[in-house]
Amino acid sequence: MIDWGPLILTAKLALVTTIILLAISIPLAYWLAFSKSRMKPIVETLVSMPLVLPPTVLGFYLLMAFSPGNSFGAWLQDWFGIRLIFSFSGLVIGSMMYSLPFMVNPIQSGLAGLPNSLAEASYVLGKSKMKTLFSVLLPNIKPSLLTGVVLAFAHTIGEFGVVLMIGGNIPEKTKVVSIAIYDEVEALNYTQANTYSIILFIIAFMVLLSVYMINGGYLKKFWK
Amino acid sequence: MRYRVLSFLKLKFLFSLILLVSVAGCEEEKKNHITIAAAANMQFAIKEISDAFTKQTGISCDVVISSSGKLTAQIKEGAPYDVFVSANMKYPREIFKAGFAVEKPKVYAYGQLVLWSLYEEIDPSIEGLSHENIQSIALPNPKTAPYGHAAIEILKANEVYELVADKLVYGESIAQTNQFITSKSSEIGFTAKSVVMYPNMGNQGHWQALDTTQYKPIEQGVILIKKEDSDIINSTKFYDFLFSEEAQKILEDFGYLLDNRDLNSLR
Structure with a gap:
């Protein structure tokens, strides 16, 4: 019988990560799209680093940072009583860093691609920057937002290296489905690994297919 | 023309020489x-x-x-x-x-299980595992690693398994378990005696060999x-x-x- 725990945990992790990431990425992408600051290339680089770095690098540094034996981890524990290593919250933070470019990049290019006249018209009509962003700009880049949300969600589902290094494989807490597959393969339970893998395969296919269909305009009727 | 033939022969010779050397090298x-x-x-x-x-x-x-x-x-x-x-x-x-x-x-060979900690204030013992100063206990995945399996056996034999079950974190192998212990991410962990017997490892922190009668021989x-x-x-x-x-x-x-x-x- 299939254990649904890892699948549910993965969905939960991906959902929480995506929601928090969306909240962070909108202001960040907005700044990146319109700022003329000299810091911009540096921030852009940092945001895109997880695309290039192996997840083990991130995992290794997070392991070091979160460990209560090191200063940052000890400080978190002494001041707030929280321990991020081997915990769900730790995984959320790791996943957020890991999936950041997948959320920020589409939103940023969406915003940068809008004609200036849109925002200018809104300002001329006396609307604030905030109001303009949420009522004018964002509604005009729905496909980019959707792409960001879906890619971040899907990428978090597919996360492995970071979780392996800081998760500790605890059932119901940090044993996500990618780890469960690895685990089952190691235990030579190929059938079980296959079940999980097929489910992931189907989910990934459906998710990406829906993005391409929506962005390609095949589902215009449902998505305006 | 003659020159060309010569150079071709030379080339051929050189080529076969290279081939010979490389084949010999492989052998x-x-x-x-x-x-x-x-x-x-x-x-x-x-x-x-x-x-x-x-x-x-x-x-x-x-x-x-x-x-x-x-x-x-x-x-x-x-x-x-x-x-x-x-x-x-x-x-x-x-x-x-x-x-x-x-x-x-x-x-x-037969392996031996040890408890190992890099925290100064922790004295490794099975009884001490349920103490509140220990929040996480590292062990290799019992499904795939025999040392992890032995660790679970010994916890159950001492009737502390239920008390510490939610503190357990699983390394994918002994190597990752060591990494959890040496990075101090876990206060204490189960590992192989062969790890702490390695000078660079065992002289960090302190370890305790466990009673071999309480788990099946590894x-x-x-x-x-x-x-x-x-x-x-x-x-x-x-x-x-x-x-x-x-x-x-x-x-x-x-x-x-x-x-x-x-x-x-x-x-």
Whole structure:
């Protein structure tokens, strides 16, 4: 019988990560799209680093940072009583860093691609920057937002290296489905690994297919 | 024209020379080289053993370290390993049954379990695990690592399993468990005695060997992987060397027990 725990945990992790990431990425992408600051290339680089770095690098540094034996981890524990290593919250933070470019990049290019006249018209009509962003700009880049949300969600589902290094494989807490597959393969339970893998395969296919269909305009009727 | 022919001949000669050298080079390599797949608990011991083996026979060794489960899966998919030094007998038996081995696996040593902590204030003991100053206990995945399995056995034997169950964090192998312990991510953890017997490791923090009567002996098996004849000669040499006095002495120094009698004498 299939254990649904890892699948549910993965969905939960991906959902929480995506929601928090969306909240962070909108202001960040907005700044990146319109700022003329000299810091911009540096921030852009940092945001895109997880695309290039192996997840083990991130995992290794997070392991070091979160460990209560090191200063940052000890400080978190002494001041707030929280321990991020081997915990769900730790995984959320790791996943957020890991999936950041997948959320920020589409939103940023969406915003940068809008004609200036849109925002200018809104300002001329006396609307604030905030109001303009949420009522004018964002509604005009729905496909980019959707792409960001879906890619971040899907990428978090597919996360492995970071979780392996800081998760500790605890059932119901940090044993996500990618780890469960690895685990089952190691235990030579190929059938079980296959079940999980097929489910992931189907989910990934459906998710990406829906993005391409929506962005390609095949589902215009449902998505305006 | 003549010049051209000459240069062509020269080129041909040069080319065949290169070919010859490279073929000879391959031959040479094939003859004096083996790849050993070793379980993570053997990480340090196998290094010394293979060095001693190379010194004695001139056969160089590549060592691949991973968890026994993963190595087994790789061997079943035809990974180019000559010898598999496992952490248990289950996986070598599995390989033998699947027809990838020359003969039945043999036990080369018995592993011992220890509790190890890098925190100064923690004195490693089974009873102490339920204390509140310990928030996480690292152990290798009991599903795939025999040392993890033994750790669970000993927790249950002492009736503390229920008390500490939500503190357990699982490393994918002994190696990752060591990483959790040495990075101080876990206050304490179960590992192999062979790890703490390695000078660079054991002199950090403190460790405690656990009562061998409270878990089933960790029988560590070795198996020869089927290959073409020429390769088998070298890997057989290593296989025999593992049971030689010299290698067994190294294993003993790393805290392995050499046969069941040792275990019984401890009982």
